[in-house]
Amino acid sequence: MKIIMLGAPGAGKGTQAERIAEKYQIPHISTGDIFRANLKAGTELGKKAKEYMDQGLLVPDSLTVDLVMDRIAKEDCKNGYILDGFPRTIPQAESLKEALSARGEALDYAIDVNVPDENIITRMSGRRACPNCGSTYHIVYAAPSKENVCDKCETALILRDDDKPETVQKRLSVYHEQTQPLIEYYASAGILRTVDGTRDMNQVFEDITDILGA
Ligand code: AP5
Numbered sequence: 001m002k003i004i005m006l007g008a009p010g011a012g013k014g015t016q017a018e019r020i021a022e023k024y025q026i027p028h029i030s031t032g033d034i035f036r037a038n039l040k041a042g043t044e045l046g047k048k049a050k051e052y053m054d055q056g057l058l059v060p061d062s063l064t065v066d067l068v069m070d071r072i073a074k075e076d077c078k079n080g081y082i083l084d085g086f087p088r089t090i091p092q093a094e095s096l097k098e099a100l101s102a103r104g105e106a107l108d109y110a111i112d113v114n115v116p117d118e119n120i121i122t123r124m125s126g127r128r129a130c131p132n133c134g135s136t137y138h139i140v141y142a143a144p145s146k147e148n149v150c151d152k153c154e155t156a157l158i159l160r161d162d163d164k165p166e167t168v169q170k171r172l173s174v175y176h177e178q179t180q181p182l183i184e185y186y187a188s189a190g191i192l193r194t195v196d197g198t199r200d201m202n203q204v205f206e207d208i209t210d211i212l213g214a
Helices: 013-024 031-041 044-053 061-072 090-102 117-126 165-179 181-188 201-212
Strands: 002-006 028-030 081-084 109-114 127-129 136-138 192-196
Touching: 002 013, 002 181, 013 028, 013 081, 013 109, 013 201, 028 031, 028 061, 031 044, 031 061, 031 081, 044 061, 061 081, 061 090, 090 181, 109 181, 109 201, 117 127, 117 165, 165 181, 181 192, 192 201
Parallel strands: 002 081, 002 109, 028 081, 109 192
Antiparallel strands: 127 136
């Protein structure tokens, strides 16, 4: 099963993608996580990506597309994968389509987690991330068992640099301008499924599994 997640920043794509990956035993590929891991490792890619991420802008396609194409060509992706945060522009979607059709493959589902802008800022200010393993929490909706400490690796949690309110506003406007057109793009391709992302995260997951099947 080949799935992509669509939705505004903070809509809950990562939260749901992690659960889908676990249930259906497919790799969860998050471009945001890949850039953050590169930043942590001090690579050139990480340094370049940070310049854009900190401003709430998209990392250029020239740094993003090949990275994803190489990743989905790996052995562990042969039974499918879930792409979280890619594609984010029409050219990225076209590159993905071309790479897949060259192998006689196609995406199965584009799941849009729909959350209005007014809910996003509150969500983002409460999000806490683990700088070590990438796990995500929310101080109200998904709190860790020990305050501000990651349940999985016991590292102190942080507020992501790009979750500051002014950067979130910029990310939202970039989303509406560059990423939202993908909703129409995948609707036309007949694979768009929309879920109400304002519901409780377990209910959102149930809605998604209803779409994907047992
Ligand atoms: P990325 O990391 O992909 O950021 P994003 O798309 O903005 O998404 P987020 O990770 O912020 O949010 P999410 O939807 O995954 O929400 P989450 O599950 O955490 O990308 C970061 C940056 O990298 C981009 O801005 C760009 O610069 C660059 N980049 C990445 N991919 C790129 C690409 N393809 N091209 C170019 N540049 C790229 O949930 C948010 C919070 O809400 C959490 O605290 C969570 O616990 C909580 N929550 C989740 N669901 C619910 C619910 N149902 N109810 C209540 N709370 C909930």
